[in-house]
Amino acid sequence: MDMDSLKLFRHLAESLHFGRTSRACHVTPSALTRTIQRIEAEVGERLFDRDNRSVRLTKAGEALKQYAEETIERWKELKNSLAGDTTLHGDISLYCSVTAAYGILPGILGRFRKDCPEVQIKLQTGDAAQGLTRLKNGEVEVIIDALPDKEASGLEFMPITETPLVFIAPLAFPETVIHDGPEIDWRKTPVIMAEQGLSRERLDRWFAAKKIQPNIYAQVAGNEAIIAMVSLGCGVGVVPLLVLEKSPLQEQITVLDISPRLAPFSLGVCTVKKNLRNPKILAFWEISARKTPNHEKNAAGNLRG
């Protein structure tokens, strides 16, 4: 019997849901299942009555739950009492896209700096597309970025907030948007597109769904460049609303009400699962989660304390 297993058990005994517990504790469902099976084998009793639809604590489970709570609590107290210097040291490396830098970085960083003042933050900002690569290469430990549409394996995501992906047009040059009756004529209206990345993919799919070959005026890198070009009347563009709101050119831009809307960007934090064993990174993770509106808000927590 070890602490980690006990903590998993305790969480499951509360949630009564393998999926939720496994997500909250950053383990795969299979690992959780096996951990519970191990404990059951060790005590020689079934701890949960479970089928595919429901999970209930058995009598033995109740007893173990009490033990688990006491033991974990005592352990925490012990560590607190004798750890001369619990404060985390060292550094942690982040990669943050410009988009995300506007939206969520300040809040997270502020809270982290307050809670872990001894941890140096090594922050790089840059193109969103590079984030995942750098993460996998081990160049950075955590990235803050728009989350990709499909989950990649071995990675852990935490959505923090969303921001709509909006079409923008210049205020000063209304003729940029070419109408075809009440509708916009997308075959003629020039479009400034991102060179690559998630917003480009979304836009491509959007046009593909409409079966329209867009009139691409320019392909540029970086949302700021898009805003700049749009403000100059080069065409309409697509940027995350968040970026627009922070832009000094904001007042020269209007947001078009287009339907169907583009799926919003989900901004959040991402790391490789393994990194969460590092207490500094786990702390960063939990601090990031603290203001998450509705995603596993209170689920992620103190597995490895």
Next chain:
Amino acid sequence: MDMDSLKLFRHLAESLHFGRTSRACHVTPSALTRTIQRIEAEVGERLFDRDNRSVRLTKAGEALKQYAEETIERWKELKNSLAGDTTLHGDISLYCSVTAAYGILPGILGRFRKDCPEVQIKLQTGDAAQGLTRLKNGEVEVIIDALPDKEASGLEFMPITETPLVFIAPLAFPETVIHDGPEIDWRKTPVIMAEQGLSRERLDRWFAAKKIQPNIYAQVAGNEAIIAMVSLGCGVGVVPLLVLEKSPLQEQITVLDISPRLAPFSLGVCTVKKNLRNPKILAFWEISARKTPNHEKNAAGNLRG
């Protein structure tokens, strides 16, 4: 933090001696050292002040010791309270030399049968030399035998009792022993020797030390055979005193007082270390230890409970 580590720590906190604890808990010193290092890393405090000469509990160690005792005790209670059927089942295979069968088997078996009535004992008896082979082949789990002089790797020994290795001569045929003045003339006196095994090795060394080429009358297998031949006046022999005392031919035999004495046989229990994770075998081991006069009597204990 897990139970096994905690138990190791607790034992060390009592014994304050890595060697003793590692022996008592059936782990190598290196494993123990590393376990302690792991715990120390986890709590971030040194638990023992230690150099090559002494081991002392630190303040943090004191605190952890209390935690360990409470936690282990609570865990034990929990298991007792909810385990529907703690009694051990199944079977356990023993190999026992004839010599050992006389001396220590009855006591051990009796106690084991009393404590673990549900465990079937599969007992084979036979020549002492075969024991180690069968143990290493996995044919049997535990052997009860005379312990070899030097420890083999991966094996765990527990001496239970000793019995002298004595020279015997026939009472009815005093002329069998040929004297040379007050001393026995070993060059002429016929000797019945064991074909192989520990007593043969001892005797060979004994003669070698005396630089005598003995007059070997016969080489036989089995102490009973030696006693029989000696009692018939074929020569003098060497057997463990224990075997002689149980022999029906005892009254036709006399024990010679020879110097230097042969080193006594150490009878005991032996198994491969790995087997001690099997709770049945561990139970057998501890029950065997219960009457050990002076060898780690109270040291071996409840590591894996």
Next chain:
DNA sequence: CAGACATGTTGCGATTTCTGCAATACAATA
């Protein structure tokens, strides 16, 4: 009613962790 979805489990390969052995470092002792 069929297909998509959700949920817990299991087979299997890969990684991480742990152990034991052998060698090392160091002090006390003879």
Next chain:
DNA sequence: TATTGTATTGCAGAAATCGCAACATGTCTG
């Protein structure tokens, strides 16, 4: 100075653990 006793460490093999993928089964939805 050699020897013994003690804890530690490098290294290689063994064992535990994990994650992925596939599966079994139950529920929802169009």
